[in-house]
Amino acid sequence: MKDKFIKAQQEKLTLGAIDRRQFMTSAIAAGIAIPTALSLASDAIAATPKKGGKFRMGLGHGSTTDTLDSGTSENHFTLVNGYTFGNHLTEINNEGKLVGELAETFESDDGKTWVFNLRKGVEFHNGKTMTSEDVLASYEHHMGEKSTSAAKGSLSPVRSIKADGKYKVIMELDSPDTDFPYIVSDYHISIRPAGDMTSGVGTGGYIVQSFEPGVKSVLKRNPNYWKEGAAHFDEVELLSIVDPNARQTALISGEIDAMDRVDLKTINLMKRNPNINIMQATGTAHYTFPMRLNVDPFGDYDLRMALKWAVNRQELVDKILLGYGAVGNDIPIGTANYFHNSDLPQREFDADKAAFHYKKSGHSGKIQLSAADAAFAGAVDAAQLMANSAKKAGIDIEVIREPNDGYWSNVWNNDAKGWCACYWGGRPAETMMFSAAYVAESKWNDTMWKTTDSAVKFNQLVKDARKELDESRKRDILYECQRLIYDDGGLLCPLFNSYVSANSKKIAHGKIAANWDSDGAKCVERWWFA
C-alpha cells in the first residue's frame, strides 16, 4: 500500500505535478525516513528525460568514404548518424519490439499485401510535409535496376509499391512474408524528401549542421520533431575515433560523454573510474564456425555432432569474450530474438558424447579448422581452445592460421575450406536470419546445409513461417526450424558476443536496446543528461 502510494507520488514528481518539497512532505507523512525519501526523489528525477546540453560521442568506426545517403550506409558511424537525423517506416524499440515510426500503423490480411498508414503532420528539416510521395521516392531510391543501394537485396521481394492518397502506402510482395515490417526498419531505408536522397535532410530529431566523412558529424536539435519523449540534447557531435585507446582516454578526460566498443583488455581499469558507467547488451550478434556439408568429412552427421559436443563454450566466453557474452547453442537465434527456442537443452562440453559420435563417424586423422582474426577478434585463439578441448575426446583438430587479407573470399564460404570461423550481426526477425544464411537459395549459405532430410524440411518450414499470421502457430514452426539446425545443421555457434560500451555518469537512459550497439544505434535520440 505504502509502496504504491510512494510510486504514485514519484510519478507525479517526474511529471511535474508536484514539486520536490511536496513529495518529501507526503513521503515523510507515509512514514519514510528523510534520507530514503531524498534518494527516492532523486531517483525519480534522474529517470525523467531532461532537455539540453551538448552530447559528444566517440565511435570506433567511420571512414573517409562515408556519406549521408542511407543506401550506402555500411558501418556503425553511418548507422548512428543515420538514425539521428532520419526516421523509417517502422522501428525496433528499446524492448526489442517492432513498432510504427513514420508509419503510424501497418497491417496485412495475407502477409502479401502490406498497408502502411503514414503519420500526419511530420515535417522534413527543409520544412516540407512528409507524404506518400516522399515514401515512394525513398523506396524507389533503393529498388529497381539502377539502384546502387545496399538495401536493394532486402527489398527485392517487393513487387509493387503504390500510394493510396497522401497518407497511405501499399506494398505488394512476391510471396507472403509476415516479418516484412521488420525489413522496413532497416537503417538503409530512411525516408527522405522526394528529389533529395543524399544531402542528409530527414525527419529525425536532429538536423545535420556539418558532416566530415571519417572525422565527425555535427547536429542540432530539430525544434519541430514529431516524436514525443525523444531527442533531448540541444547539440550533438559524433566523432570517429577508431583507436580504442584514444576513445577511452577521451572519455576519461571528459572530452566525450559516451563511446562504443570498449577494449575488453582494459575494461577493469575503466570500471575503477568513478565517473564512468560500463554497459553491456547481448543481442543477436554471434560468432560461428560453419561446417560445409558438401566438403568431406562434414557431410557426416555423427562427425558434426562429435564436434558440437567437443567445444567448451563457457571457456570460450570466459577467455575470448572475457565474460562479456553468452554461450551459443548452435542456433543463429539469440535470447534477444522474440521466438528464441529456449526448450533446446544447452549444449556443453561432453567428452564421452563427442567420443561416441566421433567413433560412430568412423573418421580418423586430422580435421582442419581455418581461422583468422578477420572473422572476429580472437578467432584464432578460439580455434586453438577448441582444438585443446577436442583432444580430450580423442579428436584431432589442426588449426590453420589464415591471412586476414582476402579471408572472406578465399576461406569463408569457399569449398576449398570445409570448416572456418565467421561472425554474424544477427537479424531482428528469425526468418530474416534464416533467409540470410540457412535457406537453400541463399548465396551466403556457408554450411551448405541443403539436401539432408532435415534441411529440406527446414526450407519448407521457413516458407510456412513467412506465411503464418497466427503468433502461436508461428512460434511452433520457428521453434521446429531452430531444432532442425540445432540437431542436423552444419552450424557450430559457441558464442553470442555482447556490445560493450561506456558512458559518463552524467548520461541517463532507459532500458538499453540490444538489436544494435549504442542502444539500437538510437542512443542520440533516446538518452539525456541527468
Add this chain to the structure above:
Amino acid sequence: MHPVVKTVLERLGLGLATLFFVSIIIFSAIEMLPGDFGQAILGQAALPETVAAFRQELGLDKPAYIRYFDWALGAIQGDLGTSFSGRNASGADRSAEVVDKIAPRLWNTLFLASMAALIAVPLSLILGILTALYRNSFFDRSVNTATLTTISFPEFFVAYILILFFASLNQIFPSLANVDPDTNFGERIYRTALPAFTLTLVIVAHMMRMTRAAIINLLASPYIQMAKLSGASQTEIILKHALPNAWAPIATVIAFNLAYLVVGVVVVEVVFVYPGVGQLMVDAVRTRDIPVVQGCALIFAVTYILLNLIADIIGIVTNPRLLHPK
C-alpha cells in the same frame, strides 16, 4: 657561372631524376601488394563476377606499363587520379579526386610538422651549442641523458605518458587533436599541443647531438686553435668560427627530421585522432585504394627529396670555402 649556382642546378637535376626512379619503385611496389581492392571492399559479399566487374570498371585489367604512364603523366600535371574507395558493394560511385582527399589532410600534417619543428629545431640547436660549450659538465650529461631517454621510447609510449600527465591526471591539454577546417588558429595550436610535444621529444635528441658533435669535432681543428691563441672567447669561437663550418651536417640532420615529421607520424596521428595524411595512407593501404597510396607515396618522396635538396644547398652556401672561391 658562379660555382654555387652551378652546384644548386646540378642537385636540382639529380633530384628530378631521383623522383622519376622513385615513381617507378612506388608503382611496382604497389603492383606487388597482395590482395585486391574489389575483395577488400566487398568483404563477405565478394563474388568472382562482382570482383571482375570492379576490376574492369577501375581499369585494373589494363597492362601495368600503360597504367604507369597514365598515372605518371597525370601526376606531372597535378592530377593524381580518382580514388577507388567510395564505391561500395552495390557499385555506388561517390569517389573523390585524390588531390581533394589529400589536400586538407596534408595541410593538417604540415601544420603539425611546422609546429613541432618550430619548437624542436631552435631547442635542439640551442641545447646542442650549449652542450658543446659546456661539454662534459653536469649540464651536458643531464641534457644528453634526458634526450636519449625520450628518443629511446617508442613514440606511442611517449604520447600515452604525456596524455596521462597532461590530459588525464591534470586536464591541461585535450587528448583529442581532432581539428577541422573551421577550427580557428589559437584553438588549433591548443589542440595540437600534445602531439607536437610528443614529436619534439622524439626528434630533439638526434638534432641536438648532431649539432654538439659537429661543433666539438671542429674545435680540434688547427684554425680554431689559431682563433683561441688570438684571444677569442669560447662563445665567440663557437658562434663565429665553428658554427659556420658546422652548418652542413646540422642542416642535413634537420632536413632528415623535418621529412620524418611529414611522412612518419602516423602512430602519433592515431593516438591523438589527428586527421593527417599518414592515417589517410594507412587507411588507403588497408582498403587497397591504389591511387591514394600512390599519391601519398609520391608526395612523401617529393618531401624527402626537396628537404634534402635544401639541406644540400644550405651546406653549400654556408660553406665559407665555396662562398669565397679564390
